[in-house]
Amino acid sequence: MIEFIQLLINGILLGSILALGAVGATMIFGVLRFAHFAHGDLMAIGAYFALTVVTVFNLPVLAALPVAMLLTAGLAVGIDQVVYRRIRRVQPVILLIASFATALVLRSFIQMVWGSSNQVYQTGIQLPWRIGPLTLKPDHLLIFIAATVLVIGVHLFLTRTKMGKAMRAMSDNMNLALVTGIPADRVIMWTWVIGGALAAAAGVFLGMDTRLHPVMGWTLLLPIFAATILGGIGRPYGAILGGLVIGCAMELSTLIIPGSYKPAVAFAIMVVTLIFRPQGIIKGSV
Amino acid sequence: MELAGLGAYALFFLNLVGIYAIMALGLNMQWGMTGQFNIGIAGFFAVGAYTTAILTTGPSDNWLGGFNLPFLVGLVGSVLVCLPIAWAVGRITARLRTDYLAIATIGIAEIIRLFFLNEGWLSNGTRGIPGIQKPFGVGNGGYLIVVAAFVGLTWLAVEIARRSPWGRVLRAIRDNEPATAAAGKDIARFRLQAFVVGSCIMALGGGLYAHFVGFVSPEAFRPLYGTFLVWVMLIAGGSGNNLGAMLGALVVWLIWSSTEMLAGLVPTALIGSESAFRVFLIGILLQIILVSRPQGLLPEKRPPMPGEHRR
Numbered sequence: 347m348i349e350f351i352q353l354l355i356n357g358i359l360l361g362s363i364l365a366l367g368a369v370g371a372t373m374i375f376g377v378l379r380f381a382h383f384a385h386g387d388l389m390a391i392g393a394y395f396a397l398t399v400v401t402v403f404n405l406p407v408l409a410a411l412p413v414a415m416l417l418t419a420g421l422a423v424g425i426d427q428v429v430y431r432r433i434r435r436v437q438p439v440i441l442l443i444a445s446f447a448t449a450l451v452l453r454s455f456i457q458m459v460w461g462s463s464n465q466v467y468q469t470g471i472q473l474p475w476r477i478g479p480l481t482l483k484p485d486h487l488l489i490f491i492a493a494t495v496l497v498i499g500v501h502l503f504l505t506r507t508k509m510g511k512a513m514r515a516m517s518d519n520m521n522l523a524l525v526t527g528i529p530a531d532r533v534i535m536w537t538w539v540i541g542g543a544l545a546a547a548a549g550v551f552l553g554m555d556t557r558l559h560p561v562m563g564w565t566l567l568l569p570i571f572a573a574t575i576l577g578g579i580g581r582p583y584g585a586i587l588g589g590l591v592i593g594c595a596m597e598l599s600t601l602i603i604p605g606s607y608k609p610a611v612a613f614a615i616m617v618v619t620l621i622f623r624p625q626g627i628i629k630g631s632v
Numbered sequence: 633m634e635l636a637g638l639g640a641y642a643l644f645f646l647n648l649v650g651i652y653a654i655m656a657l658g659l660n661m662q663w664g665m666t667g668q669f670n671i672g673i674a675g676f677f678a679v680g681a682y683t684t685a686i687l688t689t690g691p692s693d694n695w696l697g698g699f700n701l702p703f704l705v706g707l708v709g710s711v712l713v714c715l716p717i718a719w720a721v722g723r724i725t726a727r728l729r730t731d732y733l734a735i736a737t738i739g740i741a742e743i744i745r746l747f748f749l750n751e752g753w754l755s756n757g758t759r760g761i762p763g764i765q766k767p768f769g770v771g772n773g774g775y776l777i778v779v780a781a782f783v784g785l786t787w788l789a790v791e792i793a794r795r796s797p798w799g800r801v802l803r804a805i806r807d808n809e810p811a812t813a814a815a816g817k818d819i820a821r822f823r824l825q826a827f828v829v830g831s832c833i834m835a836l837g838g839g840l841y842a843h844f845v846g847f848v849s850p851e852a853f854r855p856l857y858g859t860f861l862v863w864v865m866l867i868a869g870g871s872g873n874n875l876g877a878m879l880g881a882l883v884v885w886l887i888w889s890s891t892e893m894l895a896g897l898v899p900t901a902l903i904g905s906e907s908a909f910r911v912f913l914i915g916i917l918l919q920i921i922l923v924s925r926p927q928g929l930l931p932e933k934r935p936p937m938p939g940e941h942r943r
Binding site for chain 2: 375380381429432433436437438439440442443444446447448450451453454455457458461462568571572575604606607609610613616617620621
């Protein structure tokens with residue numbers, strides 16, 4: 347039972363990281379209609395941006411977070427302008443392959459600049475809190491709170507601002523949104539800003555929880571897609587729910603099967619979703 | 633000495649071109665002809681390579697082996713083992729459209745890789761299976777003839793399939809699925825067939841690869857080498873065109889090898905890691921091709937529309 351609760355805590359932590367990634371992926375999927383395969387590596391590069399800020403200016407990680415989010419958002423918009431914008435009208439699949447190439451370019455860029463060994467934000471051991479038999483690191487609480495704040499921020503953006511509403515409209519019904527005069531180019535740009543910023547946050551949290559590595563984002567890409575599909579494509583709230591479900595399922599699965607099969611669990615959930623409820627828990631738009 | 637070294641390298645290079653050309657042909661069956669977005673090539677590649685590795689190596693305590701079967705039996709085994717796996721994957725993913733199919737197939741490929749990584753009794757885990765012999769005791773030169781023969785046979789088979797009524801139905805499905813369904817074709821069946829045939833061709837490529845390199849380990853089946861390079865080849869060469877797929881294999885391997893030399897020229901301090909720099913270059917190259925020439929070097933020749941004259 348104790349083990350179960352401990353794994354559940356880990357699962358919620360992983361789930362909130364996945365949720366941040368999945369919200370961005372689902373919005374890009376909803377607005378631009380393609381699975382963004384570079385999303386995981388966008389997360390990784392965000393984490394490395396924060397590492398540079400931390401080491402150069404000697405700041406705490408949370409202070410570096412906004413900088414990393416800003417830089418990654420800018421990078422995402424830049425990639426869209428240089429690459430994706432030019433092939434948006436050709437064929438959706440060409441976009442998909444291009445994003446695959448972007449993923450490789452980003453990952454090798456990380457290896458070239460920061461090296462391919464494991465790195466951490468802070469050296470030294472953080473003393474975990476012990477609550478009875480359970481252990482909880484202060485970082486975990488921090489990650490959870492920061493993730494919640496970000497999710498609430500996205501919620502307010504989507505429901506209270508004109509741009510957020512336009513984004514949801516485009517995701518719901520592209521043609522209807524376009525005839526009502528929604529500025530598509532600006533909505534697309536803002537989608538990348540939000541997606542990139544959230545990806546960076548997810549990457550930084552992942553780096554705080556474990557360590558930084560060039561493939562850290564790529565290994566989380568499949569669980570993120572699983573969360574996106576489970577939650578229904580184009581549904582930010584579904585993605586949050588999906589992220590938490592997948593995160594908990596991955597951690598709890600170690601009770602029954604070897605831990606090295608964790609990514610397979612996320613995928614199995616995804617396949618079952620695709621077969622029995624392809625529209626996701628909350629009905630998706632695509 | 634220089635010349636001999638160059639010749640040896642050319643043999644090595646052409647062998648790999650041939651093996652990748654076979655996989656590009658398999659992908660052309662799925663993507664170029666039927667429009668199925670399979671980015672799980674590495675999975676079928678791995679199944680093919682491991683099957684022949686297990687069937688043809690001598691006995692060992694570290695992995696399931698000791699069958700010592702001949703080369704051709706190993707290759708037939710590769711295709712036969714891949715058949716039910718591809719069929720099952722195809723059935724599961726039958727109703728999925730492009731993006732979903734892409735996500736599902738890359739997931740399956742990763743699971744297959746995890747399986748070979750974790751099931752040590754079968755595949756010796758991370759250490760891999762060494763000592764896979766080339767057939768008839770040939771060297772790289774002799775093996776090139778074997779590979780070339782298989783490339784020729786595969787090309788012939790795929791080209792005949794493309795021109796046959798069966799291939800026409802596949803292309804019709806790719807271009808207009810509802811119209812094909814209205815013409816009374818069982819779309820699910822044709823798609824499944826194309827998927828299975830394409831995957832088995834990839835497994836054949838995997839088998840040839842295992843005998844060429846002599847060693848298989850899960851590292852070789854990461855998405856980069858297993859999947860991404862094949863996609864670059866097909867897209868650069870021209871999807872839908874079988875000659876284009878093979879030309880793409882040659883051109884991309886040429887570029888891939890020349891990035892090695894290019895990376896050697898740039899000081900390491902500037903680029904950090906040579907292999908990362910190569911991947912970086914190939915990624916950028918693909919972006920340039922996609923943006924400037926999305927139809928590839930040899931675009932597919934489309935039959936004339938009714939009433940249109942051949943030029």
